[in-house]
Amino acid sequence: MPKTAPLHLHLESARKRNPLFHLTEERWAAAAKRHRALARRLTVTIGWDGDILDTALRTADLMINSNPPQVRLRERAPRLKWIQTTGAGIDPLMPLDWLPADITLTNNSGAHGAKAGDSCAMALLMLNAQLPRMLGHQREHAWQPLYTTPIAGKTAVIIGFGDLGLAAGRAAKKLGLKVIAVTRSGKAGRPADQAYPVSRLDQVLPKADFVVVTTPLTSQTRGLLDRVRLEKLKPGAGIVNIGRAPIIDYTALRSLLEKGALSGAVLDVFEPEPPPPDSPLWNTPGLVVMPHISCDDPRYVDSLFDFWFENFGRYVGGRRLRNIVDRGLGY
Amino acid sequence: MPKTAPLHLHLESARKRNPLFHLTEERWAAAAKRHRALARRLTVTIGWDGDILDTALRTADLMINSNPPQVRLRERAPRLKWIQTTGAGIDPLMPLDWLPADITLTNNSGAHGAKAGDSCAMALLMLNAQLPRMLGHQREHAWQPLYTTPIAGKTAVIIGFGDLGLAAGRAAKKLGLKVIAVTRSGKAGRPADQAYPVSRLDQVLPKADFVVVTTPLTSQTRGLLDRVRLEKLKPGAGIVNIGRAPIIDYTALRSLLEKGALSGAVLDVFEPEPPPPDSPLWNTPGLVVMPHISCDDPRYVDSLFDFWFENFGRYVGGRRLRNIVDRGLGY
Numbered sequence: 001m002p003k004t005a006p007l008h009l010h011l012e013s014a015r016k017r018n019p020l021f022h023l024t025e026e027r028w029a030a031a032a033k034r035h036r037a038l039a040r041r042l043t044v045t046i047g048w049d050g051d052i053l054d055t056a057l058r059t060a061d062l063m064i065n066s067n068p069p070q071v072r073l074r075e076r077a078p079r080l081k082w083i084q085t086t087g088a089g090i091d092p093l094m095p096l097d098w099l100p101a102d103i104t105l106t107n108n109s110g111a112h113g114a115k116a117g118d119s120c121a122m123a124l125l126m127l128n129a130q131l132p133r134m135l136g137h138q139r140e141h142a143w144q145p146l147y148t149t150p151i152a153g154k155t156a157v158i159i160g161f162g163d164l165g166l167a168a169g170r171a172a173k174k175l176g177l178k179v180i181a182v183t184r185s186g187k188a189g190r191p192a193d194q195a196y197p198v199s200r201l202d203q204v205l206p207k208a209d210f211v212v213v214t215t216p217l218t219s220q221t222r223g224l225l226d227r228v229r230l231e232k233l234k235p236g237a238g239i240v241n242i243g244r245a246p247i248i249d250y251t252a253l254r255s256l257l258e259k260g261a262l263s264g265a266v267l268d269v270f271e272p273e274p275p276p277p278d279s280p281l282w283n284t285p286g287l288v289v290m291p292h293i294s295c296d297d298p299r300y301v302d303s304l305f306d307f308w309f310e311n312f313g314r315y316v317g318g319r320r321l322r323n324i325v326d327r328g329l330g331y
Numbered sequence: 332m333p334k335t336a337p338l339h340l341h342l343e344s345a346r347k348r349n350p351l352f353h354l355t356e357e358r359w360a361a362a363a364k365r366h367r368a369l370a371r372r373l374t375v376t377i378g379w380d381g382d383i384l385d386t387a388l389r390t391a392d393l394m395i396n397s398n399p400p401q402v403r404l405r406e407r408a409p410r411l412k413w414i415q416t417t418g419a420g421i422d423p424l425m426p427l428d429w430l431p432a433d434i435t436l437t438n439n440s441g442a443h444g445a446k447a448g449d450s451c452a453m454a455l456l457m458l459n460a461q462l463p464r465m466l467g468h469q470r471e472h473a474w475q476p477l478y479t480t481p482i483a484g485k486t487a488v489i490i491g492f493g494d495l496g497l498a499a500g501r502a503a504k505k506l507g508l509k510v511i512a513v514t515r516s517g518k519a520g521r522p523a524d525q526a527y528p529v530s531r532l533d534q535v536l537p538k539a540d541f542v543v544v545t546t547p548l549t550s551q552t553r554g555l556l557d558r559v560r561l562e563k564l565k566p567g568a569g570i571v572n573i574g575r576a577p578i579i580d581y582t583a584l585r586s587l588l589e590k591g592a593l594s595g596a597v598l599d600v601f602e603p604e605p606p607p608p609d610s611p612l613w614n615t616p617g618l619v620v621m622p623h624i625s626c627d628d629p630r631y632v633d634s635l636f637d638f639w640f641e642n643f644g645r646y647v648g649g650r651r652l653r654n655i656v657d658r659g660l661g662y
Binding site for chain 1: 349351445446448449450452453456457459460462465466468469470472473474475476477478479480481482483505506605606608609610613614619620621622623624627628629630631
């Protein structure tokens with residue numbers, strides 16, 4: 001590679017986040033070994049809770065950060081060109097009016113597929129088996145067999161068909177389900193059997209044995225599954241949410257679960273998160289609380305660094321980066 | 332078909348069993364419609380809790396019964412040639428010294444595959460995700476994320492590779508697991524990647540990320556997974572039992588779960604069944620109590636009748652019946 005002045009990459013983490021997501025010196029060193037040639041083109045600083053942030057920003061060209069600084073960013077970081085977020089959903093950063101037009105923002109969409117597929121398969125099988133209800137019986141030491149037919153041939157409606165939706169769709173197909181994707185455009189490739197635009201959601205919901213929510217949170221998806229829409233579901237349908245909590249009206253969902261109108265709900269996302277200890281969600285019948293782990297592999301940061309290095313190769317080669325966030329769509 | 336005197340088939344059910352397993356007039360009528368020509372060769376009686384049993388036995392040639400009469404059977408049923416049981420496991424009927432040598436006993440092995448596959452996939456994914464532990468956290472309203480790697484590439488040791496073991500193996504392969512079968516002979520076909528004889532179980536157990544018990548209960552399998560063997564498992568391994576309870580030492584299993592030595596156990600079978608309300612199994616940490624539903628489809632009797640008619644076709648054609656129980660092996 002040509003000899004050029006090294007670029008300054010700043011890695012910033014919050015200690016209060018789960019250590020799984022910490023951009024540590026050890027993890028960076030291991031990744032730098034895996035991508036030796038590219039790593040040589042970098043000077044790297046590692047900050048925690050903003051301890052060296054302002055100093056680092058003065059010279060940083062590149063940054064990896066779950067929660068980039070939004071106040072007077074251009075002024076504080078005159079050379080910054082590219083921010084990589086550690087997560088896939090950037091809803092906490094919206095609207096992007098704080099982001100100078102010449103700074104590229106990329107997200108970590110794509111890191112979640114394998115684990116998300118496993119989690120969706122598990123949730124679909126649990127809902128089909130009425131396991132959430134049986135877990136309630138177990139708590140009461142009550143033996144109440146609930147017999148259910150195999151899952152093959154039933155229908156999963158998957159809302160959103162990006163990285164997570166595709167993973168959910170593949171998992172559902174492997175189980176023999178029919179997959180209906182609901183997308184903005186009304187189009188979806190394999191493994192969807194059918195696709196509908198979100199404007200026709202009301203007609204699609206009554207077909208679902210299972211609904212899997214995988215969309216990012218945007219102004220279009222907030223409140224998408226409100227009470228009226230949830231009431232369009234078949235009796236005994238089941239719900240999975242690995243997207244974001246505000247997409248579903250959880251109060252309405254709880255009342256349907258309490259009435260026994262649904263087979264259950266497996267929820268991985270909450271608002272606020274975690275739910276407070278006195279939240280009724282913890283012991284709503286048929287509700288399984290997953291502590292936001294459904295799409296995360298413990299090798300998360302290693303994969304993030306590998307993805308970043310691959311993208312950095314594109315950057316130094318003058319090619320278009322992958323995972324650039326669309327400022328209008330918010331993902 | 333040749334015109335011959337009709338054969339007398341007696342169907343016998345116990346009302347205390349789950350209605351799912353009742354051999355009702357409606358279900359028989361529906362099955363007889365599906366197999367009209369063969370049904371014409373039968374005279375059928377339907378008994379409940381022995382109400383007409385002795386009268387029926389006097390002329391019965393054939394019987395379908397979950398719990399055949401074992402006392403003085405030949406004397407009471409001089410013409411009886413063939414008994415079909417409604418279940419797959421015949422351990423409650425062993426030893427078969429009550430069964431006259433000229434009466435054939437067939438079981439319902441094979442009816443359980445599709446549902447058993449779903450149940451095993453669900454249990455494996457739950458154990459891999461550490462869901463049993465997270466369910467315990469949910470009960471305590473505690474948010475404690477446990478991150479786990481995807482299931483693909485891990486190893487399932489499947490004990491027994493008959494109908495249920497095959498279903499478990501296929502489900503595991505679909506999830507990308509390596510499948511090791513443990514069988515009497517040490518041989519197993521697809522989808523097993525490897526097979527070992529039960530005599531080498533001690534060497535196989537330390538390889539397992541998951542152990543799935545699917546064997547019938549026989550004098551060879553009773554107590555197979557005792558304390559010493561359970562302690563050979565890797566830390567964090569998970570256990571599924573869809574076979575019979577006495578194959579595993581549940582007391583030893585409980586103490587391993589209490590110590591956190593295993594990721595969890597999904598148990599579908601108990602002894603006694605159901606476990607009494609004060610059994611410690613109900614709230615052992617990491618233990619999921621499934622109320623013996625993992626292999627049963629609510630269309631159970633319909634499938635049983637279809638299987639029986641197919642076998643009856645063989646019977647009248649003078650061909651060898653399927654699912655004949657080996658008197659020595661007990662399955």
